Amino acid sequence: MEKLKQNIILFDLDGTLTDSAEGVINACQYMQKKMNMPVWETADLKFIVGPPLMKTFTEDFAMDKETAEKAMVVYREYYTTIGLFENKVFPGIEEMLENLKAKGKRMAVATSKKEEMAVRILKHFGISDYFEVIGGDHREIGRDTKAKVIDHVLSTMRAEKEDVIMVGDRRFDIEGAHAIGIPCIAVEFGYGDRGEFEKYGADFIAATTEDVANLF
Structure with a gap:
């Protein structure tokens, strides 16, 4: 399979980076x-x-x-x-992030979790520095859907949509990404399953963290 060309990778948090x-x-x-x-x-x-x-x-x-x-x-x-x-980083996540960093990828987090909580969690586990932006729910200013979080992250990074891809584990990641006009990789080591991914039109499905890195 031809490698994916996107240089900017957005990650969901719960069920994608951490088992929360x-x-x-x-x-x-x-x-x-x-x-x-x-x-x-x-x-x-x-x-x-x-x-x-x-x-x-x-x-x-x-x-x-x-x-x-x-x-x-x-x-x-x-x-x-x-x-x-009461949470832990999935096995292989840091190795995946290191691999993608070595390939020159720019990375960010786009989560439905409250933004300040996402920052605290990623800092607690020592992986926050991999991400240029950590974007999350901020309903006080109207950022209350996955699509709005993704849009905020892309705006902050001054990213062109054709250069961006989302990685997540539930249909909400797929729907949010597609609503903004970017593709989504669905991961099977989180809380969703292949049936859900196929139903909601995931563009790619990865079984492991290594599979995610190998797509690029």
Whole structure:
């Protein structure tokens, strides 16, 4: 296969660079308990890792907007102090980033996680310096969708769309990338699966971190 030519690679965070399921699920269960809701079993909450939380709370938990906003505040009570560090970098990520850096690629993060949380996590694990920009949710200024985060990162990097590709693990990454007009590599070591990737039109599918690096 011919190597991909894009020089700018955007990475999702949860499920792509880090395995954050434990902290995200624990924070959700904390929120459910504090808000006197039924506390779901861990196995039943795996779907919440990756999608924007507001979408999860309003659609999957059927909350109205006011309740969802309150749930976000309670969720973050736990996540910002404990949950964000109940997390680990996937095996092979640093080697992949080193490989891509050696190939001269410019890299950034585009995540639906709150931006300040993303920065703290990447710094905590010592991999923040690989990325020129760490872009995330900043709904206070209207940056509240994956597409808007990607657009912000591209603008900050002064990037041309034809020189950019997204790497993610869920349909939200694929949809966000396509909404902006860039292709997406979907990774199988995260929280999505091949069926989801094919359904939502991933441009490439990579099974491992090594496979991602070898595409370039």
